[in-house]
Amino acid sequence: MAETRKANQVRNATQAVGTALVASSESRAPPSSDNHDTRSASGRYEARSDSNRDQNPRGGGRSRGRGRGRGGLAGRGRGNSSQQSTGQVGSNRQIGVDCGDTFSPVVKQATIRTVLSLALSQSWKIHQLDVTNAFLHGNLHETVYMYQPMGFRHQQFPDHVCLLKKSLYGLKRAPRAWYQRFTDFVISIGFRQSRCDHSLFVYHHGTDVAYLLIYVDDIILTTSTDYLRDHLMRRLGDEFAMKDLGPFSHFLGVQVTRTTNCMFLSQQQYTNDIIERAGMTSCNPVATPVDCNPKLSATSSPEFDNPTQYRSLAGALQYLTFTRPDISYAVQQVCMYMHSSRVDQWNALKRIIRYLKGTTSFGLTLGSxxxxxxxxxxxxxxxxxxxxxxxxxxxxxxxxxxxxxxxxxxxxxxxxxxxxxxxxxxxxxxxxxx
Structure with a gap:
């Protein structure tokens, strides 16, 4: 059994995420301090085929890093200053131009509600898709090396390094690489990218119409005909590892209940979780999220003794406004003091939670x-x-x-x-x- 386990590790190492083993004069990388789940890493490694590997000698002055994070990531670049300033990827990005912020391909909330309204008005079916290991589909245009991750080192070549040909989870460029790969493909099959929201893609050919929304690796697809939906899902499935989650019923923590021409969006479970996190499951509900007292001030009361809890709950309430416009103003008021919370602000936050206690079933209704x-x-x-x-x-x-x-x-x-x-x-x- 031990020999079989070792043989499996060698095979997984040779298939590691579109990489190639190349000769290196570097000494063996020190063990990582992270304790990773080997089975999870194996799943991502086996997501790549042998065609993504290529035997190439490592050139001097190129980016090389130690395996970290989930399954091993490219480390800080070595070479010229432009490579060193890019953190993990080792590309020629410039601070203040195309790095410094994390790229996150997410769709706007208003866009989601608009597309749902259009689909309801036309009585179109709405499907939800999920991309398996989405970030592993991105193509890297930089030369990036990484040390072999712990647990997946080649027994005969333990000091060799890997040349990345595909992105990895944890690379700073991985979200952008995945989004660009997905955008290029859907445009090639007839979609047009919206100028107002780059995560919205529109397919319009004759009488065939489709709307596609992407939120990182979650996709909402609505089409004018069942044939068009099956055709587009088949094309997407041929290019990416996709899961068909069926009719639109749960998206980003939002429960969706649909009738013939009406849809109810609710975050009831998320609301109950917030109440439980605040330790207020037995509190008395109130009728309004704000009171009639003067507005909150930064100096009106002593400092709150647990600012971490305040920031955590205020941030959770922000996401709850996705389906609760009735608390939008109250949440905005308490979020202005996340950097320096006071007792008055904490009491205002607790009042919002007391209001939610009596309105957990509230949500947003969209109709035809x-x-x-x-x-x-x-x-x-x-x-x-x-x-x-x-x-x-x-x-x-x-x-x-x-x-x-x-x-x-x-x-x-x-x-x-x-x-x-x-x-x-x-x-x-x-x-x-x-």
Missing amino acids: VGDFSLRAYTDADWVGCPDTRRSTSGYCVYLGSNLLSWSSKRKAVVSRSSAEAEYRGVANVVAELS
Whole structure:
């Protein structure tokens, strides 16, 4: 059994994520301090075929790194300054131009609600797909070497390094590489990329229409006909390892209940989790998320003794506003003090949770739209913030009777009059509409 296990490790090492074993004069890499799940790593290694390997000698001055993270990642580049400034990937990116922030291919919330409204209005079926090991599909255009990860080293060549030909989970360039690979393919089969939201792709040929939304590795697909849906899913399945999750019912923690021409979006389970995390499962519910007291101030009360808990719950409430526009303003108020929370802000946050306790079943309803006109409403206060004297404005946008987008945000500058505050609010909602 021991010999069989060792033979499997050697075979897995030779198939490691589209890499090639090449000669290296470097000494053996020190053991990693991370304790990884070997079976999980094996699954990702076996996701690559032998055609992705190539025997090449390692050139001098190229990027090389130690295996870290999940299954081994490329380390800090060595060579010129442009390679050294890229962290793990070792490419020619420049700080302030195309690095410094994490690239995340996610679709806008308003786009999701718009596509769902269109599908309901046309009585189209909505399917959900999942890409297996999405980041492993990305193509690398840089020369990146990595040490053989622990547990998958070749017995005959333990000091050799691997030349990456595909991206790995944990590489800073992996999300961008995957998104570019996916974008290039769907455009090649007839989709057009939206200019307003780059995670939305539209297929329109004759009477055939399809909308595709991608959120990292989760895909929503709605088509005008069943034949078109099967055709597109077959094309996607031929190119990527896809899972058909069936009709749209659960997406990013949102439960979806659909009738003939209506859809209800709810985060009830997520709401209960927030209440439990706050330790308020037995609290008394209240009728409103905010009270009538003066607005929160940064100096109105002593500092809260557990700022980590405050930030954790405030961040969780932010995601809950995906289906709960009724708490948008209250959450915006408590999130302004995440850097320095006070007792008053903590009491305001607890009031939101008490409100959620009595409204866990609330959500957002989308229905069939007969009138496709956009309507927007906006309002703003004046010098409402007691600390900065800035104004807070909010808006909501409707497509027919469906609520698509909403926001509550404090202005970046002080308005000199109530009229200026109102006009700045109008400018914000006009930018959202366009």
